[in-house]
Amino acid sequence: MRFYIYVIDYVNMSRTTIHDIAKELNTTAATVSRALNDHPSISAATKQSVREAAQKLNYQQNRVASSLRLGRTNVLGVVIPSADISFFGSVIHGIEKVAKAHGYNVILFQTNEQYEDEVQGIKTLLQSNVDGIIASISKETTNYDHFREVKDRNIPLILFDRAIDSLGVSTVVIDDYKGAFMATEHLISQDYTRIAHISGPPHIQIFHDRLRGYVDALAAHHIKVDEDLITYGKVSIDSGRSCAEQLLQLPNRPDAIFAVEDFTALGALQAIKESPWHRPGEIGLVGFANEAFSAYITPSLTTIDQQTAHMGEEAAKIFMELRQNTTVTETAPQKVVLEPLLIARQSSTRPKPKKKSLKASTIVP
Amino acid sequence: MRFYIYVIDYVNMSRTTIHDIAKELNTTAATVSRALNDHPSISAATKQSVREAAQKLNYQQNRVASSLRLGRTNVLGVVIPSADISFFGSVIHGIEKVAKAHGYNVILFQTNEQYEDEVQGIKTLLQSNVDGIIASISKETTNYDHFREVKDRNIPLILFDRAIDSLGVSTVVIDDYKGAFMATEHLISQDYTRIAHISGPPHIQIFHDRLRGYVDALAAHHIKVDEDLITYGKVSIDSGRSCAEQLLQLPNRPDAIFAVEDFTALGALQAIKESPWHRPGEIGLVGFANEAFSAYITPSLTTIDQQTAHMGEEAAKIFMELRQNTTVTETAPQKVVLEPLLIARQSSTRPKPKKKSLKASTIVP
DNA sequence: CTGAAAGCGCTTACAG
DNA sequence: CTGAAAGCGCTTACAG
Incomplete structure (x- = not known):
């Protein structure tokens, strides 16, 4: 009886290269490279045998070497405040999905809303030779030289959500004005007439745009804007609650509230539920x-x-389009403005009038 | 009067290399490289002048070239189902934070719970020569050869949350057994006695562990396990709802439900609210x-x-520790088990007995 | 259809 | 303390 013992020395086992494949087939690395890249001047037979040998030797292309030679990495850099914020997690999801479909990888860099980290992130991505950068500017950032550097190096740069027009780069934002207009108009369509707005800090562009949308929607429907019904909160649950409490205590109280964003709305909802008008939709509520x-x-x-x-x-x-352009053609930056979508749910649905305590009958026995 | 016009030709402007710096200073690339890397045998004066020239020429190291030469990339690959799931967004946040602190970048790859995508992701990361991989296994995956490949190539692999012991790699998980035990024990402490469990697909380790924790907690408190009160759902709102509906229709219905995770719990909550036992805490509910x-x-x-x-x-x-180890030392895989935290809220709080319709009195006038 | 050679930009053992 | 040279693994213009 015999024992076969296979010892594989991982330590000295270095990864297969195209040279190993070439040696195996008595050909050259050039031919192997061409065969693996499906170059038209390589015979079908050669391609076949190269592919088989590659498989057999468990070859994986070294993309670092390829990148150095080709001058591009097929990597997209993404700079965001934090992956821990669901908004950004969702955006990354979309970016990576499209990137992957085009053979690109995504390097992620978080700034934690710090200017220094953002500068560092851009620098690192440039050193890594990313083929493009998609970023959302940190709240703290007021100097944009690091983004100009990206532009100067002729690397496609796309800003989303928190974008700066003055940089002259492509941007993707949602139409906050229109979203607020839609939200307000929706409440009007539900027969609410005294619609309050809990806004956010007015110096932030998106909050200002939403306020404008609210005001214009009222005007469009010939509803007079009542300054008493506009409050400025701090964009949080607690702030939404206290703003709503104030509004509901007004002598001429509102019958609906448009909150600048969902956490504010959530706080407002708590206040509404604790008020005498706590039935769903009795006081209309829309968030953002x-x-x-x-x-x-x-x-x-x-x-x-x-x-x-x-x-x-x-x-x-947008990146996929930009990368196509030869650097000679200076195309104007794109500006994509996404349409906001109204998601109508219970908080703005008027309770059925007349019939009282319908509730019990809806319970499944 | 004179006009100075500076024309910078970005198109033909290729990035500064160490050779450009060397030419500027009448020295060689070797010296520049050593100076920039703070090599001890370079004079302080040389280092100084190299750094100045680098600054002046706006030099940025080409990490791709460096990586090829050094055989490491300072890049960590992360493979997750989706960045759009808050759990994973949060984990990425933690990974990137530590990675950055050690000079590493993170490449992100999403599997969307697809086995094929997971295999592709691992392959891409290997081709990109990442120095290590942190992954959470897709729900669909039952074949782990792609992870073995990572191990075989001697690349540090760390699995989190959805880990597989049989792979023999380092893992970071939360103590699912203990969390489930705590959840169940909490319900018992609230005087619930017929506690049901909506589990998940039993072949998934974490769900199995939670089931065990549930069973053992009952046993520890001398409550007989009733097989009728254990159902297996599909880990979704809809599934949680229908599982709960079934449970509530049992002749001897449960008075509490421990759901395997929060979405399942949410569906169960909907079913509870539509049932005759819809008052908060009337049927105790805990998620995960x-x-x-x-x-x-x-x-x-x-x-x-x-x-x-x-x-x-x-x-x-763990990766930062693993990378230190020379490949010669075969260290045993680490297993980090995080402590679960019970967050007690209303869904498991017993309604006050005796007093009826207390509700109205809690409303602030 | 295939090969020999050069080079992407860096790092480092070796020599001086 | 510095330089010349080789090489990481790939791709491709050039030659045959």
Whole structure:
């Protein structure tokens, strides 16, 4: 009887290269490379045998070597404040999806809303020779030289959501004005007439745009804007709650609230539920952002969807177009403005009038 | 008067290399390289002048070239089902944070729970010469050869959350058994006695562990396990709802449900709210995962927090240790088990007995 | 249809 | 303390 013992020395086992394949087939690395890249001047027979040998030797292309030679990496750099914020997680999802479909990988860099980290991130990505960068600017950033550097190096740059027009690069944003207009108009269509707005810090562009959309929607429907019904919160659950409490205590209280974003709306909802007008839709409520929780709270929250994954996809698609352009053609930057989507749910649905305590009858026995 | 016109030809402007710096200073690329890498045998004066020239010429190291030469990339590959799931977004956040602190970049690859995509992702990362891979296995995956390939190539592999012991690689998981035990014990402490469990596909380790924790907690408190009260769902809202509906129709119905994760719990909650036992806590409910929505639904959901960002950080830290090890030392795989945290909320809080319709009195006038 | 050779930009053992 | 040379693994213009 015999024992066969196979010892594989991983330590000294270096990875298969095209030279190993060439040696195996008594040909050259050039031929192997061409065969693997399906070069037209290589015979079918050669391609076949090269592929078989590659398989047999478990060959994997070394993309680092390929990148160095080709001068491109097939890597897309993404710079965002944090992957831990669902909005950005969703955008990354869209970016990576499109990137993968085009043979690109995604390097992720988080800034944590810090300017220094953002500068560092851009620098690292440039060193890594990424073929393009998609970014959402940190809240703290006021100097944009690092983004100009990207532009100067002729590397496609696309900004999403938090974009700066003055940089002259392509951008993907959602139409906040229109989203707010739709939200307000929706409440009007539900026969709400005294519609309040809980806004955010007015110096932030998107909040300002939403306020404008609210005001214009009222005007479009000949509803007078009542300054008393506009409050400025701090974009949080607690702030939404206290703003709503104030609004509901007004002598001439609102019959609906449009909140600047979903967390504010959530706080407002708490205040509404604790008020005498706590039945779903009795005081209409619309948020903005379609956060993960908004479909699941009670009542479910009507809100504006920002098409977050779509935003990422669009940004990646713009990159795919930009990379085609030879550097000679200076094309004008693209500006994609996504359509907001109204997601109508219970929080803005008027309760059926007349019939009282319908509730019990809806219960499945 | 004179006009100075600076014309910079970006098209033909190729990036500065160490050779450009060397030419500028009448020295060689070798010296420049050593100076930039702070090699001890280079004089302080030379280092100084090289750094100045590098700055002046706006030099950025080409990491691709460096990687090819050094045989390592300082890139960590991360393979997850989807960045759009808050759990994974949070884990990536933790991974990237630690990676960055050690000079590593993160390449992200999403599998969308598809086996084929997972295989492709691993292959791409290997081709990209990542220095290590952190992954969470797709639900669909039952063949693990692609992970063995990573191991065989001697590339550090760390699995998190959805890990497989048989692969013999380092893992970071939360103690699912203990979390389920805590969840069940919590229900028992709230005087629930007929506690049902909606599990997930039993071949998935974490779901199996949670089932065990549930069973053992009952046993520890001398409550007989009733097979009728254990159902196997598909880990979704709809599945949770229909499983709960079934459970509630049993002749001897449960008075509490421990759901295998929060979406299942959410569906179960819908079923409970439509049942005759719809008052908060009347039928106790606990989920698992502390999803974004769980704090905000009504009633708020008691659940088990998995310390997601911490999980990512731990995985990245293990990598940082593994990479130190020379390939000669075959160290045993590490197994980090994180402590689950019980987050007690309304869904498992017993309604006050005796007093009826207390509700109205809690409303602030 | 295939091969020999050069080169992408870096790092480092070897020599001085 | 610095330089000349080789090489990481690939791709491709050029030659045959």
